[in-house]
Amino acid sequence: MPEGDTIHTLAAAIRAQLAGQTLLKVRMRPEPRGHFKRGGSVATPGVASAEGELEGRVVRDVYALGKHLFIALDDSLLLRSHLGMYGTWHRYGPAEPWQKPAWRASLALWTDRDVFVCFNAKELEVLKAGSIDHDNLVKRLGPDLLAPDFDLSAVIRRARELCAADAPLVDVLLDQRIACGIGNIYKSEVLFIEGQHPLGRLRSISDEALGRLYAAGRSLLQRNLGGGRRVTRWVNDGRGSLWVYGRRTAPCLRCPGEIHYARLGADMRSTYWCPDCQRGTANPETHGAADKDQRSGSPGSRSPEGRGAPGDGPRPRNGGKGLPPYAE
Numbered sequence: 003m004p005e006g007d008t009i010h011t012l013a014a015a016i017r018a019q020l021a022g023q024t025l026l027k028v029r030m031r032p033e034p035r036g037h038f039k040r041g042g043s044v045a046t047p048g049v050a051s052a053e054g055e056l057e058g059r060v061v062r063d064v065y066a067l068g069k070h071l072f073i074a075l076d077d078s079l080l081l082r083s084h085l086g087m088y089g090t091w092h093r094y095g096p097a098e099p100w101q102k103p104a105w106r107a108s109l110a111l112w113t114d115r116d117v118f119v120c121f122n123a124k125e126l127e128v129l130k131a132g133s134i135d136h137d138n139l140v141k142r143l144g145p146d147l148l149a150p151d152f153d154l155s156a157v158i159r160r161a162r163e164l165c166a167a168d169a170p171l172v173d174v175l176l177d178q179r180i181a182c183g184i185g186n187i188y189k190s191e192v193l194f195i196e197g198q199h200p201l202g203r204l205r206s207i208s209d210e211a212l213g214r215l216y217a218a219g220r221s222l223l224q225r226n227l228g229g230g231r232r233v234t235r236w237v238n239d240g241r242g243s244l245w246v247y248g249r250r251t252a253p254c255l256r257c258p259g260e261i262h263y264a265r266l267g268a269d270m271r272s273t274y275w276c277p278d279c280q281r282g283t284a285n286p287e288t289h290g291a292a293d294k295d296q297r298s299g300s301p302g303s304r305s306p307e308g309r310g311a312p313g314d315g316p317r318p319r320n321g322g323k324g325l326p327p328y329a330e
């Protein structure tokens with residue numbers, strides 16, 4: 003799943019090329035993978051009419067809200083996409099062959115000079131700005147960590163209100179209702195940077211320490227805006243640009259210990275940590291699935307790491323010209 007900085011960078015790149023352009027032709031895949039709303043609150047009963055509704059409209063803006071990418075058109079129409087784990091955006095010339103099969107395209111937008119194709123979107127819908135669906139979506143999302151007016155106290159308040167007190171920090175950080183932007187890589191990295199154990203419980207962490215996790219996440223997202231290789235460790239010693247992510251059983255970069263790996267949390271997401279450096283919210287309660295996960299992550303246990311498990315690999319190269327990398 004892309005991190006928030008990825009989507010903001012992608013939105014800026016698409017905006018630079020698409021804003022002000024007229025959509026000459028639009029194609030939406032009738033039955034893409036995963037959730038798909040045909041028209042949302044717009045009066046468009048089917049995909050074909052949604053396409054007809056969009057063609058001829060001018061793109062007014064392209065922006066990110068958390069991991070959602072919005073393409074704003076005339077008359078307050080919004081095209082919302084969420085890439086999930088497998089989605090990507092490509093840009094092609096009008097006659098240029100696509101690098102992925104057309105049947106994988108969830109959405110394709112033609113202008114007189116480019117074709118923008120979103121492959122394998124997890125979610126795609128047409129919305130009307132200000133509609134109930136749109137407002138409900140915005141309300142569901144926490145503050146964007148990359149927003150200029152980001153309010154840290156609001157995030158702490160949302161975490162206390164929306165999450166169970168015994169929720170592990172891995173789940174809290176990935177919960178986009180609390181704050182938008184932290185994905186799976188930054189989750190492990192901010193926990194390491196702040197010395198918090200991934201299975202530390204929400205009730206055991208102070209507001210100050212919780213705020214530091216989000217502040218660290220915001221800082222990493224800001225510093226990584228612009229694309230390129232993701233960096234959380236700015237030490238030029240040839241030992242890598244990330245502290246823990248993807249470094250299972252490698253030596254810790256701060257202590258003599260080694261990095262542990264397990265799939266943790268409600269969604270069993272890959273998590274890396276140093277047990278010696280991350281003692282915050284001490285004695286994390288390890289019960290239920292999380293306990294099992296932690297044991298399965300002991301050194302020497304099997305894991306899908308390195309076998310191409312979704313969401314675990316490095317950022318791939320971008321498939322289309324002129325767009326930054328945007329998926330992992």
Ligand SMILES: [Zn+2]
Binds near residue numbers: 257
């Ligand atoms: Zn360590």
